[in-house]
Each structure stands twice: as structure tokens, then as C-alpha cells.
Amino acid sequence: MTQIGYARVSSSGQCTRVQLEALEAAGCEIVREEKASGTSTQKRPELQSIMDFIRQGDTLVVTRIDRLARSISDLQDIMKTLKSKGASLRATEQPIDTTSAAGKAFVDMLGVFAEFETNLRKERQMEGIAKAKVAGVYKGRKPSVDADAIKRLTEEGMGASDIAKRMGIGRSSVYRALR
Known part of the structure; x- marks a missing residue:
């Protein structure tokens, strides 16, 4: 029975030190960490490594559920995998x-709140972008392809x-610029 710790922060400017210390204090023999968005389990190789490696009797340890998943479907997928592996x-x-019924129910509730928080953040972001567009402040990303050079x-x-090849871009970008 191994305790495997998992620490995650969303961006490279953040630090996992506090999580790592808590996981080590909790007795984790193996600790994996990564800097990646929690909105999806995709592009999280350390989490995938744990899910591939974890065995019957092992425990995955995190500091908080939102460090593991920010959507209820991802959390439920992780829980199914853990359960299937014992x-x-x-x-x-x-x-x-999750060895108790109350613990399992609480995990689901926390997953719902983590997803709710993510959705609220997205709504606020979209509201801010809409206001900035009306004010003429938000103009989107600057074009990365010189359409005039392509036409020329x-x-x-x-x-x-x-x-x-000459411009160091994809052929589809050339066709898009010519439209």
C-alpha cells in the first residue's frame, strides 16, 4: 500500500512548494507535480503516469480536490479508474x-463546486471581454501572418x-490569408 501524492498548479508563475510539503507530511512515498490547467485531464502527463501506475491498495493523495480536477466528469473518470484498480x-x-460512503459523496459535491467555480470564472471573463470590445479596448490577438506578403x-x-516554407507558416495559413 503506497501513498502517491499529486500536486498541480495552473501556471508556470505559481509554485507547488506548499502542496509538496503537505503531501510529504501526509506520508506520500511518491510525489508527482505539474504545472497545467485543471480544466481537463488532457496534457497532464504526471497525472496520467500516476493513473497508469497506481495499484490495488494504493492511495492517491492531493491537498484539495480542485488540484486533481475542475470538472465533475473528469473527477468521476478519475474515481472510476481508481475504483477499478482497487x-x-x-x-x-x-x-x-473514498473508503467510506460519506467520503465518496463529499468528493462528488466538491467536484460540482470546482466545476461551478470554473464556469463562473469563464462567465466573468466573457463579460469582461464583451465590455472591452464595446469600449474599443479589446481587439483580439494580433495577426501572426502577413496577408499582404502572401498575396504579393x-x-x-x-x-x-x-x-x-519561405514564411515559416503552415500551408493552411496561406490559403486562409488568400480568402
Whole structure:
């Protein structure tokens, strides 16, 4: 029976030190950490490594559920995988222990709140963008492709593949600029 710790922060500017200390104090023999968004389990190789490695009797330990997943569906997928492997989940800062019925119910409730928080954040972001657009402040991302140069090279008789190579862009970007 191994306790495997998992620490996650969303961006490279954040630090996992506090989580790592808590996981080590909780007796985790193996600790994995990564800096990636929690809105999806995709592009989280350390979490995937744990899910592949974890065995019967092992416990996945996190400081809080939102460090593991920010959507109820991802959390439920993780829980199904743990259950199928005979492993459990525990959080150091929340009364979660999936070996009990109350612990399982509490995990689901926390997952719902984590997803709710993510959705509220997205709504606020979209409201801010809408206000900025009305004020003329938000203009979107600057174009990364020089459409005039592409048109000029096309008029000179150069093909899409050659233009893409010369400009260091994808051929589809050439076609988009020509539309």
C-alpha cells in the first residue's frame, strides 16, 4: 500500500512548494507535480503516469480536490479508474477518504463546486471581454501572418507550399490569408 501524492498548479508563475510539503507530511512515498490547467485531464502527463501506475491498495493523495480536477466528469473518470484498480483517494485539506460512503459523496459535491467555480470564472471573463470590445479596448490577438506578403508572393507566381516554407507558416495559413 503506497501513498502517491499529486500536486498541480495552473501556471508556470505559481509554485507547488506548499502542496509538496503537505503531501510529504501526509506520508506520500511518491510525489508527482505539474504545472497545467485543471480544466481537463488532457496534457497532464504526471497525472496520467500516476493513473497508469497506481495499484490495488494504493492511495492517491492531493491537498484539495480542485488540484486533481475542475470538472465533475473528469473527477468521476478519475474515481472510476481508481475504483477499478482497487485504489482510493484522500485529500489533506478536505475530509475526503473514498473508503467510506460519506467520503465518496463529499468528493462528488466538491467536484460540482470546482466545476461551478470554473464556469463562473469563464462567465466573468466573457463579460469582461464583451465590455472591452464595446469600449474599443479589446481587439483580439494580433495577426501572426502577413496577408499582404502572401498575396504579393501569389501574384509573383509562387505556390502555397513555397510561400509557407519561405514564411515559416503552415500551408493552411496561406490559403486562409488568400480568402
